[in-house]
Amino acid sequence: MKKLILSAIAAMMVLGAGSAMAEKMKVRMGTEGAYPPFNFIDKNGKLQGFDIDIGNAICKAANFECTWVTQDWDGIIPGLIAEKYDTIIASMSITDERKKKVDFSNKYYTTPARFVTSAKNAKMKFSKDALKGKTIGVQSSTIHENFVRDNFGKIAKIKSYDKQEQANLDLKAGRVDFVLADAVALDDGFLKTPAGKGFVFVGPNYTDKKWFGDGAGIAIRKGEDKLRKALNAAIDKIRADGTYARINAKYFDFDVYGD
Amino acid sequence: MDFELIAKSFPALMTGAGMTLLLTIISAPLGLALALPLAIARLSKRSWLRRPAHAFIYVFRGTPLLIQLYLVYFGLGQFHDTLKAWGIWWFFRDELYCALFVLVLNTGAYSAEIFRGAIAGVPAGHIEAALAAGMSWFTRLRRIILPSAFRIAWPAYTNEVVFLMQATSLVSLLTVTELFRSAKIIAVRTFDIYSMYITVGLIYLVISYGIILAFGMVEKHLMRHTRQPGGKKSLHQRAFAVLTR
Missing domain, CATH: 3.40.190.10 (Periplasmic binding protein-like II)
Incomplete structure (x- = not known):
């Protein structure tokens, strides 16, 4: 029994070391694609919008390897819980009701x-x-x-x-x-x-x-604190280095971050 | 039921109820003043009087009140520059005037039909007697036809006024803060929809009861000739009362 536990711990250590050594963490970003100008599919079938640009900037800042998945609004939280993707970045307002089901990053915008x-x-x-x-x-x-x-x-x-x-x-x-x-x-x-x-x-x-309320945040599955911290750090980083302001200016003539 | 919330919101609800009453009290008499000439025109032998009255009544009874309200308020709002040039925008700019305008026309059309039926129901013998006495058209109308018509029409007209009072809740859609709107403002904030609308329903009931009571007193006055000093009505009078209804 002791051996089994020890070998399990050893295996976990190896796995942990493996993911830490990997160049980039793979993150699947879920969005809706039907809420312009925040997220929408353009006439070429490409996903566009403020949420998408912010999402990509966050991926770059956090050194994630990101792919995008679209999902209808009604099923967007169940899809996250079912692990079809790892985040929801779709202008989702942080509300107490949703907080019962998912965790949120800090807000990435509040439209005033x-x-x-x-x-x-x-x-x-x-x-x-x-x-x-x-x-x-x-x-x-x-x-x-x-x-x-x-x-x-x-x-x-x-x-x-x-x-x-x-x-x-x-x-x-x-x-x-x-x-x-x-x-x-x-x-x-x-x-x-x-x-x-x-x-x-x-x-x-x-x-x-x-x-x-609290503005729009990135939703993740409950308990994934590592991902949440990485997202928050990335939001802070793009806010600080001017990336956010540049994306903001592309879509809006006022500051959508709020205060 | 959240009685504390109801107590707290009562002043706001009373202000709303005041607006509901005001809308009813202004539009009912004006509607009646419109209905009587309309009913008489509708029964006229002259087609240039009868046809327009008929068309007016048909249009206002045949379309939903909500559409009439939207057309006058939002529809005319679209032509504000033209109305300004005509010098009537000050009237249609105001949501309360728009609301009263539509309510008066609407209740006028419905009441006109009630009074048309009542005027047609005045016993032919009474009119013949008036003719034999040499009364002019206007005297006949004033002394014989209208008093009889009012007696016949009154119960149905009471209903119309109760409906009118309830219909004022639609005016909330023109941004008038009457009883329903004032309840809604509180209900959507507190999420206690049940308590608020139950309370508002009860207030509407009380107002309806007040209208029925007041109109019942008028009815008693109109029918005073059928009352007997002894109290109990004779078989003949009871039958008469039924017939004249």
């Missing part, structure tokens, strides 16, 4: 919430006082509605819309003075469309955890 208003309104200096008596449009049942009602409910009139597009339309029609939503959703869904002409972002990036 921002106000959009007409170019004319944007000329005045933005402050909380400037919103006094104004009308703010927001999508109903969202973290953004909670944020606006808690912070501006007493000084401004809040209009809650069923759909974000309706709030954008009323901004255009002049029924609301400001709209607050996810900055990326506003940028891609409104400002960069013909309808968004003459409208601009104003005010700060809002990322307060109380309303907006």
Whole structure:
């Protein structure tokens, strides 16, 4: 019996030494491929997007050998647990509910919430006082509605819309003075469309955890602390060496990391 | 049931209920004021009066209230520049005016049908008697036809007002913070959907009961001629009451 245990330990040591000696750790990156501009498949069938670029940068920084696997959103956590891939890097928000099933790296971005208003309104200096008596449009049942009602409910009139597009339309029609939503959703869904002409972002990036949670992280199977630490170190590294900023600038004209 | 949450959110719910009541109290009388001429026009022998009234009633009864609300609020919002040029944007810019506008037209159309039926149901003998007495068209309408029509129409019209009050919950989709919206704001934050909507359902019940009670008192007043000093109605009067309904 003793011999058996000893030989098992010896075998484990050999295996451990073997993987340490190998040049690169092999990591399969799981993503969705249907959430532009974060992850999507371009017309040539190639996986593209902010998540993908960040993922590749992390692989390089951590000295991983990476391959990409795509998986539909509904099955993306079961696929990780079933070891079809080792990470999920797909703009997944870190939530308490998901934390019961998987572990997360530190966040690699938090899209802030921002106000959009007409170019004319944007000329005045933005402050909380400037919103006094104004009308703010927001999508109903969202973290953004909670944020606006808690912070501006007493000084401004809040209009809650069923759909974000309706709030954008009323901004255009002049029924609301400001709209607050996810900055990326506003940028891609409104400002960069013909309808968004003459409208601009104003005010700060809002990322307060109380309303907006912990941001998007890389999900891994529970208990894989070594991988988690390597990912966190890689995120810190690309943040520090300018790689992150370069990728950020490719997709967005504001800082998506948050604070 | 989270009674602490219900107690805490009660002031907000009462503000919402106030808006629901306001919407009902403004749109019901205006709707009625629209319904009576519509009903009379609908029964007119003159086709240039009858046809447009018929078309109006048909359109507003034949389409969902939700679509009417969306068309007026979001649909007209699309043409804000034109409406501005016409000088009517100040009206359609406001979600409350849009909501009241649609509610009045909608309840007007439904009530017009109720009163059309009631006017048609006024006993021919009464009208003949009025004619024999030499009453003019307007006097006949004022003294004979409308009082009878109101008695006949009242129970059905009570229903219409209760429906109207409940229909105001749809106005929340035009960003009006009435009772339903004020409950929703709290429900989605606390995830206690059950407690909030049960409470809101009960508040709607209380308002409905208030409407039925108030309209019942009016009905009693309208039907006072059928009451006997002794209290109990005679067989004849009971039959009469049934018939005139």
